[in-house]
Amino acid sequence: MSSFKIAVLPGDGIGHEVVPEGLKVFRAALAAHAPGTQVEYSDFDAGAERWHRTGETLTDEELEQLRGHDAIFFGAVGDPNVPSGTLERGIILKMRFGFEHAVNLRPSKLYPGVRSPLADPGEIDFLVVREGTEGAYAGQGGSLRYNTPQEVANEVTVNTWYGVERAVRYAFARAQERRKKLTYLHKHNVMVHAGHLWRRVVEHVGQEYPDVTVNYEHTDAAMIYLVQDPGRYDVIVTDNLFGDIVTDLAAAVTGGIGLAASGNLNVEGTGPSLFEPIHGSAPDIAGKGIADPTASILSAALMAGHLGLTQVAEAIDRAVEEDLAARGDAARGTSEVGDAIAARIG
Amino acid sequence: MSSFKIAVLPGDGIGHEVVPEGLKVFRAALAAHAPGTQVEYSDFDAGAERWHRTGETLTDEELEQLRGHDAIFFGAVGDPNVPSGTLERGIILKMRFGFEHAVNLRPSKLYPGVRSPLADPGEIDFLVVREGTEGAYAGQGGSLRYNTPQEVANEVTVNTWYGVERAVRYAFARAQERRKKLTYLHKHNVMVHAGHLWRRVVEHVGQEYPDVTVNYEHTDAAMIYLVQDPGRYDVIVTDNLFGDIVTDLAAAVTGGIGLAASGNLNVEGTGPSLFEPIHGSAPDIAGKGIADPTASILSAALMAGHLGLTQVAEAIDRAVEEDLAARGDAARGTSEVGDAIAARIG
Numbered sequence A, B: 001m002s003s004f005k006i007a008v009l010p011g012d013g014i015g016h017e018v019v020p021e022g023l024k025v026f027r028a029a030l031a032a033h034a035p036g037t038q039v040e041y042s043d044f045d046a047g048a049e050r051w052h053r054t055g056e057t058l059t060d061e062e063l064e065q066l067r068g069h070d071a072i073f074f075g076a077v078g079d080p081n082v083p084s085g086t087l088e089r090g091i092i093l094k095m096r097f098g099f100e101h102a103v104n105l106r107p108s109k110l111y112p113g114v115r116s117p118l119a120d121p122g123e124i125d126f127l128v129v130r131e132g133t134e135g136a137y138a139g140q141g142g143s144l145r146y147n148t149p150q151e152v153a154n155e156v157t158v159n160t161w162y163g164v165e166r167a168v169r170y171a172f173a174r175a176q177e178r179r180k181k182l183t184y185l186h187k188h189n190v191m192v193h194a195g196h197l198w199r200r201v202v203e204h205v206g207q208e209y210p211d212v213t214v215n216y217e218h219t220d221a222a223m224i225y226l227v228q229d230p231g232r233y234d235v236i237v238t239d240n241l242f243g244d245i246v247t248d249l250a251a252a253v254t255g256g257i258g259l260a261a262s263g264n265l266n267v268e269g270t271g272p273s274l275f276e277p278i279h280g281s282a283p284d285i286a287g288k289g290i291a292d293p294t295a296s297i298l299s300a301a302l303m304a305g306h307l308g309l310t311q312v313a314e315a316i317d318r319a320v321e322e323d324l325a326a327r328g329d330a331a332r333g334t335s336e337v338g339d340a341i342a343a344r345i346g
């Protein structure tokens, strides 16, 4: 009988609405497909409300408590009344960096029945492997002559062989078990140091995967392909910032951010992985019970897969797929969607 | 009678095919709408072929010769057989930086008759003001422990109040004369130093434009809006790298990179501005005579406008608009398109 400890962090805004639905479906799938599995859920409170009350984001002690869990189930952070960056750096990025989330895995699939904004989307089914622990997200930078006409504000994009290799290696392995096509994105014609490091690492690791076809695209060019021919992609690997941008576009062309799940994976087994929708806290619709919880539910499937609960993961995926196919245009509330998907399990 | 000196740099690949068409239409429009205007064209040879032959890109002496011109009409650079970055940094970026091209102006418009890949594009008509002289393009960075497992490759994104203000000021002025709506894009929730500088500059300059509505979007979120609701934009202002990415997507949703023109503007009158299609050298189709020259022709219109030749600019725009409306799906060669548009002038 397996047992797991899962940390639950809804965060801000619609995080509080979608996370319970993700867990509702996860529980239903466990009951049906892995009965007897022991799961201990621990709630963590982090986000705007707590920051306003105490000035705290996520403390170092809490980071250590989180480390003792098998997985973290996360909602979203961000609030217009908190200085931009405070919650992001203090909560989600603190976990991504603290737990060496080398890979930010973002599947992009156009499910049957889902309407794409593209006139002729074709079949879309690819994975984005976004490096998760470095690049422009390293948080290294500063301002000189702050708030004067002579101000200089720098951000340092930090890229290491170590960090790039972890992500690239994971991407090759996934491509190998899929359609054997890897595309890496960068701007190595402009950011020559970082870009050439990426290139050398891809070439190096690629020698171990002779049957995986590799090609390179400038990130700007990939924007065009993503709307003109998204079916060309199998696995995309790219850096933290390009990955952030590309996955929002990928979500849009596959029917919207309400459906896009992600896993922040510690690929070395040295800390818990984290699962979250790629959407944000959406303050504009928060509290109305109208947010689509599908991304959170699909994130629960990724979490189940990561925990080795393959049947649970497949059951959730299947239930979501059925629900999407049956959905049509009728507006449904957040918990209605969760109930409908949970009801299809079993 | 006015007279102008225009430097012509086709560059690489399809640059050699589209630039002559741009000039063909420019000449036709001059003859019809500004007869007697004296234009002296000087050819500059820079690109892969010369680099292979001599190891040179664009020399400092040539940069000084270019400075004596009223405008530069550029094609594209980049070649798979030249180390990535060599031609880009040595030619186009050398001019953008050397001539203080503060604003990289990229209009995005869905012309009647042009098919968008979006199912329901609506009306699309916005300008992107991309900062052109700093950010991740500053070329500051390097590698430590090159090509070892301990390698660290950094790129420094450099942003100055001076550089950001020039671009932002231009964007406000353009928004003021249009639909009075300015959107600025960044990731200030992650790149807090650069992002907050941008925010402070936008707020500062915005005080002089009380009737322009300003809003902020994260760059990743803008990817979604650009495919779901591109009609929301009037003027977008953003940094060099985000601008590079966003304008390729903008080009894609308005019918493709073959139609997207740009001006690299020296807004202080201290050097020549440069006009170029936003597409690259397209080695895959170069030499076949099938590249669409429309972007180069529209770049010639931007150049005419910049030189104060308003009627010439309008005549080119009108001829392009008519040609696009009549185009249909029939494949036409590069010079056929140039001829057709030139024939509509007058």
Ligand SMILES: CC(C)[C@H](C(=O)O)[C@@H](O)C(=O)O
Pocket (backbone or CB within 6 Å): A077, A078, A088, A092, A093, A244, A278, A280, B189, B190, B220
């Ligand atoms: C909230 C923010 C820090 C985050 C990011 O930029 O990575 C988000 O956009 C995402 O993609 O998960």
Ligand SMILES: CC(C)[C@H](C(=O)O)[C@@H](O)C(=O)O
Pocket (backbone or CB within 6 Å): A189, A190, A220, B077, B078, B088, B092, B093, B244, B278, B280
């Ligand atoms: C060729 C390259 C350096 C250039 C850029 O990145 O700016 C191009 O993509 C563009 O957008 O003009």
